[in-house]
Amino acid sequence: MTLDTRFALIRGSFELNVDLSFNEGEVVAIMGPNGSGKSTFLHAIAGLLPVTSGILILDGATLDDEASDAFIDPTQRTVGIVFQGGLLFETMTVLDNIIFGLRARKIKRADAVTQAEPLISQLGLTDLLERQPRELSGGQAQRVAIARALVTQPKVLLLDEPMSGLDTSTRQLIRQEFREVLAGFAGYRILVTHDSEDAIAMADRIIELDHGKVIWDGPVSQYREKR
Amino acid sequence: MSRSRGHRQKLPWPIVLIAAVATAFFLAPFVGLMWRTPWSKFTDIVTHREIRDALWLSIETSLITSMICCIFGVPLAWLLARVEFPGRRFIRALTTLSMVLPPVVGGIALLFTFGRRGLIGQYLDRWFGIRLPFTMTAVVMAQCFVAMPFLVLTVEAALRQFDSRYDGVARTLGGSRWYVFRRVTLPSIRPSLFAGFVLAWARALGEFGATITFAGNLPGTTQTMPLATYAALDSNPESALILSLVMIAIAFTILIVLRDRWLGRTDQGVPL
Amino acid sequence: MFSRRALVIALAPISFFTACSSSHSQSSSTLEVYAASSLATPFSYAGLAYEKAHPGVKVEFNLGSSSDLARFVQEGAPADVFASADIANMDKVESKDLLDSQAVIFATNYLEIIVEKGNPLDISSLEDLTNPDLIFVTANPDVPIGRYTAEVLKKAGVSMTPDSFESNVKGIMLKVASGEADAGIVYHSEVVASDGQVEGVQIPTEFNIVAKYPIGIIKNSTNKKQAQGFVDFLLSPEGQALLTQYGFGIP
Numbered sequence: 001m002t003l004d005t006r007f008a009l010i011r012g013s014f015e016l017n018v019d020l021s022f023n024e025g026e027v028v029a030i031m032g033p034n035g036s037g038k039s040t041f042l043h044a045i046a047g048l049l050p051v052t053s054g055i056l057i058l059d060g061a062t063l064d065d066e067a068s069d070a071f072i073d074p075t076q077r078t079v080g081i082v083f084q085g086g087l088l089f090e091t092m093t094v095l096d097n098i099i100f101g102l103r104a105r106k107i108k109r110a111d112a113v114t115q116a117e118p119l120i121s122q123l124g125l126t127d128l129l130e131r132q133p134r135e136l137s138g139g140q141a142q143r144v145a146i147a148r149a150l151v152t153q154p155k156v157l158l159l160d161e162p163m164s165g166l167d168t169s170t171r172q173l174i175r176q177e178f179r180e181v182l183a184g185f186a187g188y189r190i191l192v193t194h195d196s197e198d199a200i201a202m203a204d205r206i207i208e209l210d211h212g213k214v215i216w217d218g219p220v221s222q223y224r225e226k227r
Numbered sequence: 228m229s230r231s232r233g234h235r236q237k238l239p240w241p242i243v244l245i246a247a248v249a250t251a252f253f254l255a256p257f258v259g260l261m262w263r264t265p266w267s268k269f270t271d272i273v274t275h276r277e278i279r280d281a282l283w284l285s286i287e288t289s290l291i292t293s294m295i296c297c298i299f300g301v302p303l304a305w306l307l308a309r310v311e312f313p314g315r316r317f318i319r320a321l322t323t324l325s326m327v328l329p330p331v332v333g334g335i336a337l338l339f340t341f342g343r344r345g346l347i348g349q350y351l352d353r354w355f356g357i358r359l360p361f362t363m364t365a366v367v368m369a370q371c372f373v374a375m376p377f378l379v380l381t382v383e384a385a386l387r388q389f390d391s392r393y394d395g396v397a398r399t400l401g402g403s404r405w406y407v408f409r410r411v412t413l414p415s416i417r418p419s420l421f422a423g424f425v426l427a428w429a430r431a432l433g434e435f436g437a438t439i440t441f442a443g444n445l446p447g448t449t450q451t452m453p454l455a456t457y458a459a460l461d462s463n464p465e466s467a468l469i470l471s472l473v474m475i476a477i478a479f480t481i482l483i484v485l486r487d488r489w490l491g492r493t494d495q496g497v498p499l
Numbered sequence: 500m501f502s503r504r505a506l507v508i509a510l511a512p513i514s515f516f517t518a519c520s521s522s523h524s525q526s527s528s529t530l531e532v533y534a535a536s537s538l539a540t541p542f543s544y545a546g547l548a549y550e551k552a553h554p555g556v557k558v559e560f561n562l563g564s565s566s567d568l569a570r571f572v573q574e575g576a577p578a579d580v581f582a583s584a585d586i587a588n589m590d591k592v593e594s595k596d597l598l599d600s601q602a603v604i605f606a607t608n609y610l611e612i613i614v615e616k617g618n619p620l621d622i623s624s625l626e627d628l629t630n631p632d633l634i635f636v637t638a639n640p641d642v643p644i645g646r647y648t649a650e651v652l653k654k655a656g657v658s659m660t661p662d663s664f665e666s667n668v669k670g671i672m673l674k675v676a677s678g679e680a681d682a683g684i685v686y687h688s689e690v691v692a693s694d695g696q697v698e699g700v701q702i703p704t705e706f707n708i709v710a711k712y713p714i715g716i717i718k719n720s721t722n723k724k725q726a727q728g729f730v731d732f733l734l735s736p737e738g739q740a741l742l743t744q745y746g747f748g749i750p
């Protein structure tokens with residue numbers, strides 16, 4: 001089973017052009033300078049931006065096909081996204097944030113809490129459930145954001161600059177945690193970062209983007225040698 | 228400026244002077260009003276039937292107006308903030324137009340559109356027997372015309388500031404557009420929505436020019452407090468004074484009580 | 500050096516205000532006439548005629564309801580002449596000792612029912628106005644036309660509730676001419692001035708009133724010579740002819 005992304009996406013004067021294929025088993029880090037199209041790429045997979053031409057197919061199901069006008073709404077794609085800083089909903093508690101996806105599917109609150117329980121304890125969030133998002137540290141917020149994204153059991157987990165905003169010491173602490181969390185997730189994992197240390201520490205495969213084009217694609221071992 | 232000795236810096240006196248003049252300018256009319264008020268007759272006059280009618284009519288119509296402004300204003304604000312459609316700038320300018328127009332002009336426009344012989348009014352009359360001028364409905368319409376921009380602009384500004392990525396996250400989690408709006412967007416713009424509601428309400432409460440031109444002036448039906456005050460000015464200056472004072476008291480109370488609540492919320496770090 | 504500049508900036512607004520108020524005293528060639536709105540048409544022509552006969556003099560009109568104007572004068576507005584549509588409002592000014600000399604009646608008027616052109620509802624008497632479906636507008640009771648209307652209705656034994664109390668006679672004219680109101684009661688002079696925009700329906704003389712228009716010179720006027728000149732003009736055969744041309748009566 002693969003995630004095939006063969007499309008072009010034009011936003012104003014910027015054009016993102018990719019022809020990539022992903023496997024469930026690998027953690028992929030997409031790197032590149034600002035404006036290279038990394039975030040646009042994630043938005044396209046999540047369905048927050050439609051492609052201008054080309055296709056996006058997940059496990060054989062077409063998510064976006066410009067030619068045949070097929071487009072699956074982000075609400076229907078089984079894609080979870082974690083933005084930098086976590087982007088937790090400020091007006092609700094940590095628990096409500098986590099079970100948001102389940103409640104959106106009309107699952108009763110009690111059932112939703114039960115369903116989310118294993119994930120909550122796995123990520124060590126049990127003590128934080130009644131807190132407000134603004135009370136959390138950077139690292140804690142990130143973990144809540146991941147729990148929120150994973151609770152709906154998506155097939156794809158996208159992370160947009162997950163470590164940005166964290167100070168160096170927290171980063172190093174979190175890197176290991178992240179690796180474990182990512183390892184524990186069975187689906188496609190794609191993270192976007194501009195920090196090569198983060199990429200090397202967490203990914204199996206690295207793709208480099210520049211000005212909307214893929215300029216490098218290979219295993220992390222090769223990347224290390226290249227540097 | 229001045230050198231700081233010890234802990235306190237001297238306040239720059241020219242700025243203080245100018246600010247003092249400005250404050251005096253705002254304060255003086257209220258002091259003048261209270262000085263001329265016949266305090267001993269206060270309860271007598273306030274309980275007068277016409278005053279009570281005007282008071283009640285003003286509160287009733289302004290509240291209805293504020294709610295209509297919310298119901299229609301929020302979707303408009305959302306559209307203006309989030310969707311790029313042809314003519315957006317034009318629509319936005321149009322919504323703000325009534326804020327800049329003298330209210331009487333708005334009243335005239337309403338009269339010649341919805342009046343009995345108006346562009347739309349003539350069909351309302353001919354087909355449905357609906358006549359708008361001289362009714363309480365006309366009062367609400369006049370108030371909506373001048374008050375809605377306040378709500379639309381406040382809410383639009385808040386929606387623009389609100390990171391659209393929140394929407395994105397919520398939708399990937401499976402939330403329908405309405406669910407996301409209800410549980411994510413709306414709660415976070417609540418302070419601004421509230422502020423917009425209050426502004427619209429205050430504007431509706433004080434509306435005069437458009438009301439008197441379009442709705443007319445009839446005690447009990449269309450004579451709101453500002454109209455009653457104006458009517459009382461010649462025949463019964465004491466009533467006019469008291470009405471003015473009541474309106475000031477109401478406006479002041481609204482501003483103080485609700486501003487605290489509003490400020491309180493933003494202090495909690497709710498994203499506006 | 501900073502403080503001197505700041506002083507200039509701080510005092511600038513104050514000097515602006517004093518400059519504004521001092522500009523009034525150099526208006527020896529301008530005549531401020533406060534007049535009831537029903538006098539609009541004849542007075543504009545009277546003003547032109549007077550300016551022609553007295554080169555160098557400019558006649559400025561402030562038109563409004565007599566009650567508004569009386570209030571302005573009482574609060575110290577810089578009027579030279581005050582022409583009211585009723586004696587009551589002139590009395591207000593006189594009782595505050597603001598008149599230079601006794602006011603003089605210079606014109607009269609009487610009331611008439613107005614309806615839309617063509618009289619679609621076939622209104623022919625005051626009784627017809629009591630129809631609850633009919634939209635009838637009048638003016639606030641302090642405005643002369645409002646008081647006169649109430650008087651006439653009382654005399655005729657007709658009682659009804661108007662649909663709106665406008666702020667002056669022009670407001671009534673507008674509502675009826677535009678078709679928003681079915682009927683109103685205004686001065687006969689307004690019907691003449693409307694030039695066919697509205698239709699008049701006679702009120703029987705036994706119910707009608709005679710509106711007396713007094714005119715007076717304000718005590719604090721800085722231009723009493725011209726003020727008296729204007730009043731004399733209105734009372735002269737030429738002035739009186741102008742007034743009758745536009746529907747007024749001679750005292």
